[in-house]
Amino acid sequence: MTARGSGRARPVSAPGPRPVDPRDHLAVRRLTHAATHSAALLIAEAAVLAEGWVVLVDPVAGPVHSAPPGAGPSGARAAASPQAYPQLTVHHVAGGVLVLGPGRATSPERAALIARTTADLLRVRARRADETSRAEQRLHTAILRLLLAGEHRLAVDVLGGTTATHATVYRLTGHAAPVAHQALWRAARPGTADPRVLICLERGELVVLALHDGGTELAGRHPAHPLIAGVAERHRLTGASAAPVPLDMVPAAWPEAGSPVPGPAGDRLGSAVGLGAGELLRVIPADRLAAWASAVLGPLGHERRRILECRLRTGSALAAAGALGLSEGTVRSRLRAVGTLLAVDLDDPTVQARLLLALRAPAGSPPVPGAGPVAAPGVPSRPAVPTALLTPDEARRWAADVLEPLDTRLRIALRQWLLHRGRTAPAAAALGVHRSTLTAWLTECGGLLGVDLSSATVRSELHLALETAAGPGDDASALPRRGGRTYRAPRL
Template sequence: MRLRELVDDAELGLVVRAGAAGLDRAVAWVHTSELADPTPFLEGGELLLTTGLALREDACAELVERLVAAGVTGLGFGVGVSRREIPGELVESAERAGLPLIEVPRPTPFIAISKAVSRALAAAEYADLRRTSRAQHELAKAAGSRDGINALVRRLAKLLDAWTVLLDAGGRPIHAAPASTSLRGLEAEVESIRTSKGPSARILTLDDQEVSVQALGARARGVLLAGRSSGFSTADHHLINTAASLLSLALEQGRSFELARRRLTDGLFSLLLRGEDVNEELARLRLQPPAEPFRVVALGGAADDEELWSRLSAEHPEAFLAEHEDAVVGLVEEGEAGWLVRSGPPAGVSEPCRLAGLAEGVRQARQAAAAAGPGDVVRFAELAGNGLLDLLPAGRAAAFAESTLAPLRGHDELLRSLHAWLAHHGQWDPAAARLGVHRHTLRNRIRKAEELLDRRLDQPGVRAELWLALQADRS
């Protein structure tokens, strides 16, 4: 409520004696006091009412200064009780300080002013509740629409007149409104709240914006961000909390659905391995093996990696992925294995195969993955030299690898480069591409390895021995 609304209420009969320029100030509450200094009992925003019972003429200026410092909205002075009129010094001091000074006539009890303000505050609170209730209904309606999560994020942005972004469990954007919203400068905060076991919601300031960051669900299934240049009100935070609850529920339901779908896919994959005809069931799930011949990719030890599953499912919903023992197994078209193997776990890729030979393809991919290190990709064809290891006792093979590779110990970069170069038959460009370095960099590394090994790598016998040693070292 504004002071002006009180003054304009004819039934109250209030008269402005000073500080008329401040009548648009909001009244947070009404407080009555006859103390010479009531400021210790004020919070700011009050309309202070007094009859001046304890007010001395020489203390008017000091009282006004104290009230202004305390942040009061205005001073109401009741006349006809202890004083016939407002002291002139008080009027002058209030005018100089810009403090609204209102005369309350004798027939108007202070309680009437308190009731008027209380009614106005209650009405405003009720209006806020109704607006919040309608907005919450809109959010719930959006969440239940066909577009679901995306519609909810857009509706929240519109209701708040702010930008909103929804991130998945891995911190990658799922939906944003507007779509061009950038989270630059918020990366550290997002990562902190995504992995923190502490509070799940934070308010922070970025440049000139206030940003709300909320983790969704007890296990941080996602993160909701909202920001704008003007701060969020209490009602706005209610809306953000409502949206966060709805999104948490939707993400949890989506996770349950995905888990059920994965279990179905795993079961159908097992039937495929046994040669069963499950084409009709696959079609119902909108899952079809790729065109033959395809390759099998196995990601070793990744079956329990929820973040990996989430990323692969989000980026490639059409992919045929299944859990087989402790590995994630994917069927991919020839030449399309790259997206699956850029994931971190040891990866193995089979030779081209058909559904009739799926079991063999899985065996090849898993065997290749077993020979790969973290972040490495090994193709089954690269394991041809491993057959020699079976001819050696395990201890002899390990000793051979240890002695052969001893000059390169402590030079992991050289070992990885040597492995990639040998795996690509000494071809510089493919090996450099696999390592993500320039071919000249790879040449320098191989030259350094030659120097440390004191052997010529252009000799077939030397390459064969080193390849055997590398395979024995990884097994």
């Protein structure tokens, strides 16, 4: 292309590049300096330079860093539907989304430079974090394996100065478990001196140990529960959690978390292996429950409590022996000593339910004067819920609320099954029904109550509720009959 004029035609030069604004160099230096400290400081610096707002959004956890803090919801909406906000600058970075809303005085070129530089620096930080995270993830897996092997003291030493005393075990399965593991790691950011969650990929499962400090923390769900549930939903994983247990009881809680039942509609995490709002740990005031538990378990030292809890959670001395790394004979011998010290019959289902409640109670309150043993030897354990915890009227109202979804048939069947310590064949014989019929009824009970009947915690609280609500005629002979082979006369 040439220019017209006298003499020879001359080439027309293209427009020169835009002059470099010295402020751009300063902005890049300031952003780089902020990035060496933290992602939060980088986001804050970017917002100052853009004279507007900046938000880093995680698809699962929502706004991770926001400057100013009130901009988080706006950033989350823009990250979800960037096409609806053309005035904003959106960049995808390291599993998240960076959203920048420039001020009116900021030119589009300067806003683009700030957003692009911030995104690049976040990617650099993410690569460095990935290198560190791999080592931390291996450490989390090692701690999990120590706990499962019964080496809880060594696991606490490896954690280094943690104040955690209990853990909630989550186990989730699905094809996307490896991807979900990385997403949850980024969202939870557990790489601290005293992490509140341990996140592991173990044998194809996403395993999370949510750590508690004990006390009133045990009465509700761990703060990480909504995040874990969100990851499960986003990556289509299924799973469940066990009730919070002491760190040395993680081997006993492991099978509970591996037996999920369908949760409420839309909840892929399933049952938290408890009665929800009806759980006794939530119904009974924490200080009252702790004081009663302290009186009941007073004669036992730590080791005997550990053996007793493992026996009650696993359901048998044989299973407890495997979890504790002891012989079955040793476990049985020590359980006999426990029964002697507490002056109770450890084969009584109500005694077992009360003792498990005492073991799950928060610690720290003085004993209740005169609380006495769980039940005297050879004396029926009534009322099922001790009056030191709930008055008879309070206990009956609690039991009625818990059992409200069950009709008479299901209540009688479930009660007999629990009285036979979860053994289907003898319970079916006592009821005069076929084993498959009882199995179907138990499945119906679990669905109506929204619980996992394989959980020792659930079974113990349902037993207390059924025994509290039971009247003189609520036994196997009162089961409604319809005739036919399924409803045989009960064996007396």
